[in-house]
Amino acid sequence: xxxxxxxxxxxxxxxxxxxxxxxxxxxxxxxxxxxxxxxxxxxxxxxxxxxxxxxxxxxxxxxxxxxxxxxxxxxxxxxxxxxxxxxxxxxxxxxxxxxxxxxxxxxxxxxxxxxxxxxxxxxxxxxxxxxxxxxxxxxxxxxxxxxxxxxxxxxxxxxxxxxxxxxxxxxxxxxxxxxxxxxxxxxxxxxxxxxxxxxxxxxxxxxxxxxxxxxxxxxxxxxxxxxxxxxxxxxxxxxxxxxxxxxxxxxxxxxxxxxxxxxxxxxxxxxxxxxxxxxxxxxxxxxxxxxxxxxxxxxxxxxxxxxxxxxxxxxxxxxxxxxxxxxxxxxxxxxxxxxxxxxxxxxxxxxxxxxxxxxxxxxxxxxxxxxxxxxxxxxxxxxxxxxxxxxxxxxxxxxxxxxxxxxxxxxxxxxxxxxxxxxxxxxxxxxxxxxxxxxxxxxxxxxxxxxxxxxxxxxxxxxxxxxxxxxxxxxxxxx
Numbered sequence: 002x003x004x005x006x007x008x009x010x011x012x013x014x015x016x017x018x019x020x021x022x023x024x025x026x027x028x029x030x031x032x033x034x035x036x037x038x039x040x041x042x043x044x045x046x047x048x049x050x051x052x053x054x055x056x057x058x059x060x061x062x063x064x065x066x067x068x069x070x071x072x073x074x075x076x077x078x079x080x081x082x083x084x085x086x087x088x089x090x091x092x093x094x095x096x097x098x099x100x101x102x103x104x105x106x107x108x109x110x111x112x113x114x115x116x117x118x119x120x121x122x123x124x125x126x127x128x129x130x131x132x133x134x135x136x137x138x139x140x141x142x143x144x145x146x147x148x149x150x151x152x153x154x155x156x157x158x159x160x161x162x163x164x165x166x167x168x169x170x171x172x173x174x175x176x177x178x179x180x181x182x183x184x185x186x187x188x189x190x191x192x193x194x195x196x197x198x199x200x201x202x203x204x205x206x207x208x209x210x211x212x213x214x215x216x217x218x219x220x221x222x223x224x225x226x227x228x229x230x231x232x233x234x235x236x237x238x239x240x241x242x243x244x245x246x247x248x249x250x251x252x253x254x255x256x257x258x259x260x261x262x263x264x265x266x267x268x269x270x271x272x273x274x275x276x277x278x279x280x281x282x283x284x285x286x287x288x289x290x291x292x293x294x295x296x297x298x299x300x301x302x303x304x305x306x307x308x309x310x311x312x313x314x315x316x317x318x319x320x321x322x323x324x325x326x327x328x329x330x331x332x333x334x335x336x337x338x339x340x341x342x343x344x345x346x347x348x349x350x351x352x353x354x355x356x357x358x359x360x361x362x363x364x365x366x367x368x369x370x371x372x373x374x375x376x377x378x379x380x381x382x383x384x385x386x387x388x389x390x391x392x393x394x395x396x397x398x399x400x401x402x403x404x405x406x407x408x409x410x411x412x413x414x415x416x417x418x419x420x421x422x423x424x425x426x427x428x429x430x431x432x433x434x435x436x437x438x439x440x441x442x443x444x445x446x447x448x449x450x451x452x453x454x455x456x457x458x459x460x461x462x463x464x465x466x467x468x469x470x471x472x473x474x475x476x477x478x479x480x
Contacts, residue, residue, distance in 0.1 A: 006050060007468040010060035014461035017044055017061045021454035024066060028442045029451075036207035038070040038440035040199055041450075068199045074436040075206055076220070081429040082210060083217040083280035088422040090285035094162070094293065095415040098305055101154045102408060110147065110404050114316065114389075117144045118400070121386040124369055125379035129330065134364035141342055141356045148313050152296070152351040155306045159294035162286050166248065166261065169215050169283040174245045176212040177237055180205060180230060185241035188225035202226070217280035235265050235276045244273065258297040261287050296350070303414070308407055313351050315395045317343045320385055327368030327381030329360075340368050 024040045031037040043066070047059035103109055120137040127133055183205040190198040209230065212218055219231040223240050230238035237244050247266045252259050263283070265274045278284035292298050296306035321341040332338055345354040360367045371380030388394060395403050 006059070007464065010047075010058070011461050011464035011468060013047060013060035013062060014464065015458060017042065017063050018454045018458035018461060020063055020066070021450070022458065025447050025450045025454060028447050029444065032442040032444060032447075036203050036210075037442070038068045038199065038203055039442050039447075041067050041069075043067045066199065068202070069440045070199075070202065070206070071436070071439060074432065074439065075210075078429070078432050078436060079210055079213040079218060079220070080280075081425070081432050082213045085422070085425045085429045086214045086282040087280050087285045088418055088425050090282045091289075091418045092415070092422050094158070094285075094289050095411065095418055097158055098155075098293075098411050099415060101151055101158070102411065108147065110151070110408075111401055113140075113144050113147050114400055114404065116140050118386055118389040121369065121382040125382040125386060128369055128379040128382060129376050131364055134367045134369075137367060138356065138360055138364050142361070145343070145354060145356055148309070148351045148354075151309065152306070155294055155296070155309070159290060159306075162290045162294060163261075166283065166286045166290060169286060170246050170248055170263070173212060173215045173283065176208050176215075177230070177243050177245065180208050180212070180228075181238050181241050181243035183208065184223070184227040184238065188227050188240065191226045213281065215281045215283045216276075216278055217284070232265075232276050233279050235274050237265060244268075246276070247272070253297075253299070256297050256299060258295065258299055260291050260295075263287070303410060305407070305411065310351060312395060312400075312403055312407070313354070314349055316388075316400065317345075317349070317354060319388055319394070323381055323384045323388075324368045326371070328370045328373050328375075329366040329368050330370075330376050331365055332368070332370075333374040335373050337368065337373075340366060342367070 020042050024042055028039045043064040044061050045064050047062050050059050117137070117140040120133070120140050124130070124133050124137060183201055187198060187201045187205065190201065205228070209218060209220060209228075212230070216232050219234075221229045221231070223229050227240045228238070229236060229240070237246070244265050244267055247264045247270075249262050249264050249272075250259055251262065263276045263278060264272050265276055266272055278287065292300055292302045292304050294306050295304055296310045298304035298307045321343055324342045325339045326337050327340075328337055329340065340359060341357055342360065343354055344357050347353055369380075369382035369385075370376065370378040372378050388400065390399060392399055394400050398406065
C-alpha cells in the first residue's frame with residue numbers, strides 16, 4: 002500500500018470534520034431561532050481497501066446531515082395547538098359576555114327588571130300619585146335602554162367576530178399557499194441534490210403549526226419529501242397543488258337567520274366541498290357567530306343573544322297584555338283604550354322596542370286601573386307587579402330566576418372553559434418542552450461538539466502534514 006491513500010483519508014477526514022464544525026456553528030447561531038431543529042452529521046467508515054496484510058480503512062464519509070425532528074411530536078403538538086386555540090378563543094369571547102352583562106356589578110338586568118316590576122306595587126298603594134307614575138315610566142325607559150345597550154354590544158361583538166373570521170380565512174389561505182410552495186422547493190431540492198434541505202422542512206412545519214392554530218389539520222407524507230394537508234378529511238394541499246378556503250353565508254328566508262360555513266374552492270372559485278371544522282380559532286369564532294351571538298339562532302345550543310331576546314319579548318308581551326286591559330286616570334268610559342306600555346315597529350325585537358310615547362308625555366295615561374273612572378283602583382298595577390313572582394313566566398321560571406340562570410350559564414361556561422384552557426395550555430407546554438429537549442440546541446452540548454470536531458480537524462491536518470513530509474523524504478531519496 003502506498004503513501005497516497007493516507008492523503009485521501011486525511012482529505013475525507015478534513016471534509017467530514019469541517020462539516021461537523023459547520024453544523025455545530027449553525028446550531029449555535031440558531032439557538033434562539035423559533036422552529037429550528039438542530040443538525041448533526043452522520044458519519045460512516047469508507048469502504049476498506051485490500052492489501053497484502055488484509056483490508057485497511059479508507060477514511061470517513063458523511064452519510065447525511067441528520068435532523069432530530071420527530072413527526073410524532075409534531076403531530077401531537079399540532080393537535081394540542083388546535084385545541085388550545087379553540088379554548089383560548091372561547092375564553093376571550095365568554096369574558097367579553099361577562100363584561101357586557103356587567104355581572105357582578107351595579108345596574109344588573111335583575112335589579113333593573115325588579116325595580117320596574119316593583120314600582121307597580123308601589124303604585125298600587127298610591128295609584129293617583131303622578132310622581133310615582135312618572136317614576137314607573139322612567140324605570141321602563143331605563144329597562145329598554147339597558148336591554149338595547151346589551152343587545153347592541155352583543156351585535157358589535159358579533160361584527161368583530163365576523164371580522165376576525167375573515168382575517169382568519171385570509172391567513173389560512175396564505176399559509177396553505179406557502180406550505181404548497183415549500184413542498185415544491187423541497188421536492189425540487191431533493192430531486193436535484195438527492196438530499197433534504199432541513200431549513201425548508203423546518204419552515205414548512207412552522208407554517209403547518211401556524212395553520213393548526215386556525216383549523217385542526219392532519220398531515221400525511223407525499224413523494225419527494227412533500228406532505229399532504231387535510232382539514233377534517235378534506236384535502237387542501239397535495240404536493241405543490243393547493244385549494245383555498247372560502248366563507249359562505251346562508252340566510253334563512255323566514256327568520257333571516259345568518260349562518261356561516263367554510264368551503265373548499267379551486268383556483269377559479271368553484272365550490273368543491275363544505276369543510277366541517279372541529280377545532281382551532283376559526284372553528285370557535287364561527288361557532289360563536291352562528292350560535293352564541295346570533296339573536297335568531299334556531300339550534301338547540303346555548304345562544305346568549307337568542308335567550309336575551311326571548312326573555313325580553315316575553316316580558317314586554319306579558320306586561321302589555323295586562324296593561325292593554327287597563328285604564329289611565331282620565332279614561333272614564335269603557336272599553337279600555339288598549340294602551341300598551343311598550344311599543345315596537347316592524348318585527349318585535351329589543352332593537353325595535355320603545356316605551357309608549359303617550360305615557361312618556363303624560364304619565365296619567367299609564368293604565369293601572371281595572372275599571373273606567375275608578376282612579377283609586379290598582380288592579381292592573383297589582384297584576385303587573387305579580388309577574389315578578391310568576392313561576393310560569395318563562396320555561397317554568399320567574400323573571401328573576403330566568404335571568405339568574407342566564408348569567409349563571411355564562412359564568413359556569415366561563416369557569417369551565419378557563420379550567421380546560423389552563424389544562425390544555427399546560428399539556429401544550431409539556432409537549433413543546435419535550436420536543437425542544439429533542440430538537441432544540443443545547444449550548445453546553447454544542448460547545449463539546451465544537452471542541453471534538455476542532456480537535457479531529459487539527460489531527461487530520463497533522464496527517465496531511467506528516468504524509469507530505471514522508472512524500473518529500475521519498476522524493477529526496479530518489480535524487
